Amino acid sequence: MADDTTDTKSSNQMWGGRFASGPDAIMEEINASIGFDKKLFAQDIRGSIAHATMLAHQGIISAEDKDKIVHGLNTILSEIESGNFEFSRQLEDIHMNVEARLATLIGPAAGRLHTARSRNDQVALDFRLWVKEELQKTEQMLTGLIAAFLDRAEEHAESVMPGFTHLQTAQPVTFGHHCMAYVEMFGRDRSRVRHAIEHLDESPIGAAALAGTGYPIDRHMTAKALGFREPTRNSIDTVSDRDFAIEFLSIAAIAGMHLSRLAEEIVIWSTPQFGFVRLSDAFSTGSSIMPQKKNPDAAELVRAKTGRINGSLVALLTIMKGLPLAYSKDMQEDKEQVFDAAESLELAIAAMTGMVRDMTVNTARMKAAAGSGYSTATDLADWLVREAGLPFRDAHHVTGRAVALAESKGCDLAELPLSDLQAIHAAITDKVYDVLTVEASVASRKSFGGTAPSEVRRQIAFWRARN
Secondary structure, three states, X not given: OOOOOOOHHHHHHHHOOOOOOOHHHHHHHHHOOHHHHHXXXXXXXXXXXXXXXXXXXXXXOOHHHHHHHHHXXXXXXHHHHOOOOOOOHHHOOHHHHHHHHHHHHHHHHHHHOOOOOOHHHHHHHHHHHHHHHHHHHHHHHHHHHHHHHHHHHHHOOOOEEEEEEOOEEEEEEEHHHHHHHHHHHHHHHHHHHHHHHHHHOEEOOOOOOOOOOOOOOOHHHHHHHOOOOEEOOOHHHHHHOOHHHHHXXXXXXXXXXXXXXXXXXXXHHOOOOOOOEEOOHHHOEOOOOOOXXXXXXXXXXXXXXXXXXXXXXXXXXXXXXXXXXXOOHHHHHHHHHHHHHHHHHHHHXXXXXXXXXXXXXXXXXXXXXXXXXXXXXXXXXXXXXXXHOOOHHHHHHHHHHHHHHHHHHOOOHHHOOHHHHHHHOXXXXXXXXXXXXXXXXXXXXXXXXXXXXXHHHHHHHHHHHHO
């Protein structure tokens, strides 16, 4: 006859070997967030100090209790920063860990700190402060990356290289112009960062659980103390909003995509087949069996980090997509995604800034490649329009015949005899050779934003003024 009781071994097998007991252990495991939200300790303490100061100013708590609370919170901050604070999983999160320690330090006065607030608006405040600070850090890092590109662009404003479409040689450009394309990309990223800071610059504290509070608090005072423009305007939205986190991840994903495109180009350019750039040993590794190999691992890892960032964005969008107002526990899963993406983005920007400053540019190899693939064909067509008066479509057709002839002879356009060109169209004169060099092609592209060295330098000056 079977025993109705279940021994400890069977219970552990039922619930999984990781758990010391049954459902209680599982609930503790799934409910606790201290493992990751302890990263918010500085923001949590800063917010609590501002809240306590406001409560005392409004006469909701005494000045004496406020002083005890502030002193105790500063003590806890020092303990955490020095590594002398013991976090407890049983206390679930950073808020309760700090509050429990505060009670130990100052006694009953600690219980007054949570007056007129909830963990709902508290966590919204902590997280918003953290994301704001991270965005400010991202802005600074992007500014450094842009500066690195501006230096390389200025150095290579006249260095000719092939411009590509479909990864096929299209027209000659300068390496400086190519660098400035990334200045524009990362400039847009920085602009998005600045807009995101403006969007989230509202203080959540005082929204309480979801309906506000009956205490005579001053939310404008705490907003100002915490460096926010103003308090949020709807308490329900305040505790259920994670747009600021999603916007950060969106920005990170777009910036990551730009970084990945650049990483891909560095990987291609550093191959022996291209040989446009060379990375030093600081950003490369060798092969365990092939001594000749020099692998652009830093660029490849930047390219890979983009996948992690994209995954974090999709994860948080999915977490939030079905939540009714106001707060739901699902939102506890928001922070790890943002923390991971922020770490990946910081590392990727830092690595790429280092690579841009580190890489050696092979200008001779670039110039030789710039003349391949009949890259000055468009210049021939433009010359026929400008000098011979042909409609562009006719000029395009004539140029196509010239390219086919050069291809059949195994030579470049500039190497075709004048007689061969005139046999294709009688209006062609020897002046056409003035536009068939890569230097002449590049110098002629003086339209605003074009690749002519003079225009590249104009855009560098513009960006230096705003960077």
